[in-house]
Every structure is written in structure tokens, then in C-alpha cells.
Amino acid sequence: MVIERAPLEDELGDVLDKAIRRSGLAENEVADRSDIAAERLQRVIDYTERLQPTELKRVLQVLGLTEAGVVAVASEAYPLPEISGLPFCLYPLRMTHGIGVANAYLIADCSAEWGILFDTGTGAEGLWRSWPTKLKRVAAVFLTHYETEHCGGLTAGRERFPNVPVFGPGGAERPMGVVTLLDGAVVDEQGFRITVRSTPGHAEGHHCYEVEVPAAPHGRGLVVSGDLFFAGSIGGAYFCARRLDESLGKIFAQSDGDAVVAPGHGPLTTIENERRLNPFIV
């Protein structure tokens, strides 16, 4: 099964749940400060109850979420931009993961058999099922972080493409043989320039990758965002909420609005779209 369109990774309840985690407040405290019953807030997170607009506004204020963003997510019609105009081919490799979708990506010169792989997906089955037949070889692999739905296919990838360099963040979870890249490192490969942005927060070791084509200096760029942020949401702050906020601030300050965003879950988006609509980006 080829997944043509990925749904948003998070709906309203998930957004509230992540925002509570990020705030460092207990759920009771958030309910208290928002002047609603704690059980009610829990039912909203579990999708069994809805808040009145005035109540929702109070919760958003406590959690520092933008109202326009939350309304967009809650509308179940989150606007997504048309993705075109990249000076290369981008192949999303979408794989089912729980009730959602995990993504790996291939980029390539559209006439080439060579590709560069970002993350390796949930495992061999998901990876090969979504693999474009046209791409026969891989020049390099870049990993965003080491959760299994993002590097589960690493062994299978190495078997099919032996001796391919694999790059990623440092940390105790780094699989054997993965070469650590530090913040700001630049790798030139197959006509692409890949710049490393260290973005801890969701995980201690987490990278975003900016992709440019030096031969097309005015071409649209790409940001592979891993689980730092998605269309309409962010990754859970499992390592550190403060560092996650810093990492978001850094990427949104450094990236062109025009850049396409290829997240670890959910659909493609752009920096500009998320600046405008993502409830966590202010």
C-alpha cells in the first residue's frame, strides 16, 4: 500500500497534551489556572468532550498556544501549501506507524539513479514498500534521531547498500557505525549541500537537516525536521522542554519561509505555513 497523503500527526487533544508536557505544569494546575474542572480537561484530551470557545481560550493562554493555530488544527482542515518548485526530486517514504504515519525521505537529481536517504523508517517492510523503483543506489544516509520508527530500517538499508556512510547525532543511543555530525557541519554529496542543525528537545540527540543545491542558488530549500515539529504540531518534549523551545526558535529564525519542511510524521509543509498556523510557533 502506498500512502499518498499523510494525515496531520496530531489533533487537538494531542496538541493540548504536548503543550501541557512542555509547560512543566501538572494537568490539574493547568485546569485550575484555566478555571475548568481537571476531569473535563482530561476528557477533552481524550476526545470525549469539547470545550466552549471561551474555555478553550483560557486554556490556550495558560499553555502559550496561538488561537489561530489551534482553531486551524481543530477545524480538521488544516491548510497545507502546494509543494512544488524544489530544484530536485523529493520522495516521501510514508509508512504506517500506530494510528499515524512515519516518514523517511529520499532526495535525488530527478534524472539520477542515486539518492540520499533521510531516516530509514519503521523497518525493512515499510522502507522497501514505499521505495521508488527508479532509485537503485544510495549515496549517504542522514538520521534525525534514534527512535525505532525513524531508524528501524537501518540494518535493511545497510544490507542492500553496503558501505554507504550513515550520519547522525551523537548520544548513547547512536547505532554502531553511525558517524556523529555536530551542529553546523556541512556535507556535500551528489550536488546537494546538507547542513546540520542540532535540535535537541524531543530527544537528546536530534538533528534537523537543511538541504540546498549550490548549482541552483535561488532554488527552494528543504528542511528535514525529524520530530522537532510537524504540520500543526511539535514532537513531544521527552528529553527537555526548554531545549525543544530553543531548537524551534533556532530553526524558525534561521530558515527561509519558502523552505519546504519534510517532517518525521504527517504531511509536507513549509516554514512559512508553520510560522502562520502552527499553534506552538509564536
Ligand SMILES: [Fe+2]
Ligand atoms: Fe517519531
